Amino acid sequence: MCSNSSSGAISPYVCIILSSFLTLSCIASSKISPMETSNEAGFKDAIIAACDKHQEDNWKTDDYHAYIFTDVYFVKYGDYEALWPEIQTQLHVAAYAESLEYASRPRIPKVLHYFEKEKERAYLVMERIKLSHSPPDLPGRMPEAITWLATVPAPDGHVLGPLGGGRIRHSFFKNYTAPFHFRSVQQLEHYVNQGRMKLPSRSRRWKDPFSITNERLIFTQPDMHDTNFGVDEEGKTVLLDFGEIALLPESFARFTLSSNEKFAPIIESLGLSGESNMTMMGDIAYFLGMVSDAKLGASAYAWHGITTFVVGLDADDFPEAGNN
Numbered sequence: 001m002c003s004n005s006s007s008g009a010i011s012p013y014v015c016i017i018l019s020s021f022l023t024l025s026c027i028a029s030s031k032i033s034p035m036e037t038s039n040e041a042g043f044k045d046a047i048i049a050a051c052d053k054h055q056e057d058n059w060k061t062d063d064y065h066a067y068i069f070t071d072v073y074f075v076k077y078g079d080y081e082a083l084w085p086e087i088q089t090q091l092h093v094a095a096y097a098e099s100l101e102y103a104s105r106p107r108i109p110k111v112l113h114y115f116e117k118e119k120e121r122a123y124l125v126m127e128r129i130k131l132s133h134s135p136p137d138l139p140g141r142m143p144e145a146i147t148w149l150a151t152v153p154a155p156d157g158h159v160l161g162p163l164g165g166g167r168i169r170h171s172f173f174k175n176y177t178a179p180f181h182f183r184s185v186q187q188l189e190h191y192v193n194q195g196r197m198k199l200p201s202r203s204r205r206w207k208d209p210f211s212i213t214n215e216r217l218i219f220t221q222p223d224m225h226d227t228n229f230g231v232d233e234e235g236k237t238v239l240l241d242f243g244e245i246a247l248l249p250e251s252f253a254r255f256t257l258s259s260n261e262k263f264a265p266i267i268e269s270l271g272l273s274g275e276s277n278m279t280m281m282g283d284i285a286y287f288l289g290m291v292s293d294a295k296l297g298a299s300a301y302a303w304h305g306i307t308t309f310v311v312g313l314d315a316d317d318f319p320e321a322g323n324n
Contacts, residue, residue: 047115047123047125051068072127073125073126073127074109074126074129075123075126076123077122077123078121078122079120080116080119080122083122084164085162085164085165086242086243087124087164088163089162089164089219089246090111090245091111092152092155093149093152093219093245094110096153105148106237107237107239110127111126112125112126113125129240131230131233131238132230132231132235135230135231137231138230139226139262141231142266143263143266144237145229146224147266147269149219149220149221149245150218150219150220154217154219158247159184159247160188160217160248161246161247162245163246167181168188168248169223169244170222170252170255170256171222172281172288174288175294179296185215185249186213188212189212189213192210192281194296195287196209196284198291198296199283205283206279206280210277210280212249212251212252215250216250217250219245219246220248220256222246222248222256223243224256224257224260224263227240228241249274250273251274251281252274254273254274254277254278255278255281257272
């Protein structure tokens, strides 16, 4: 039986189709279990048809969101490049949570299946967690969840940003999205300093350049909206929506949390550094929001003492470079 919400609920007929193709036996905490070949094509077709119908019927409405759900399943759909980092991050955080004692961790929605359609649109199928309505203690649970998230270790080889690659999504950047896929802290630091140097000289209030090279990197949630947190029917805190969670320097975590006084306890509990960067980041973020070219006309970057000149964009939309 489907939910009666108009924003993402789907017809009872589609609910029956999905239930016939996907069972809880394909849940996996650290990887996506393959479906039986005989069921997979029909399952995918049912998901695609339901999502297409939902978009066709609702995309003009003010509360349109790119997801559908039944009583059991929650399906997000959208651009392949946007969903792939989200699923990798969610799987990693969920796997770490599962390795801990149940009482010491928040609940993470389990990923049931993921597939793509011609490398353009992707579909992420998760368990649907039924949440308590407007829990009064949610504001107090949010700091605990974010503090826990910061303890999640990064996987070997991952340096910066969302898992699986892609651009950082954060309010510091124009349109909430980094202009490049930054592959190192040094590249991100250099970009911010490029923005600093683009400011009018009268607006440069700092003697020292922006620096994050020696900061901790932590998993953080740049979107601190209440709807990204919840409490399930058993009273367990739930972390929702991994579309913007990424491994970021402390200054970027602090920049998010400094937007509201109610998040001050999180800054204190995490012992975040980066306070000296906050005013500078605020001024640069305002400037980036005003300029037409968020890439700042970048034609050269200097990292580790090596000057590299941009000769084009690679497959990840990051400047290809050749040493001078």
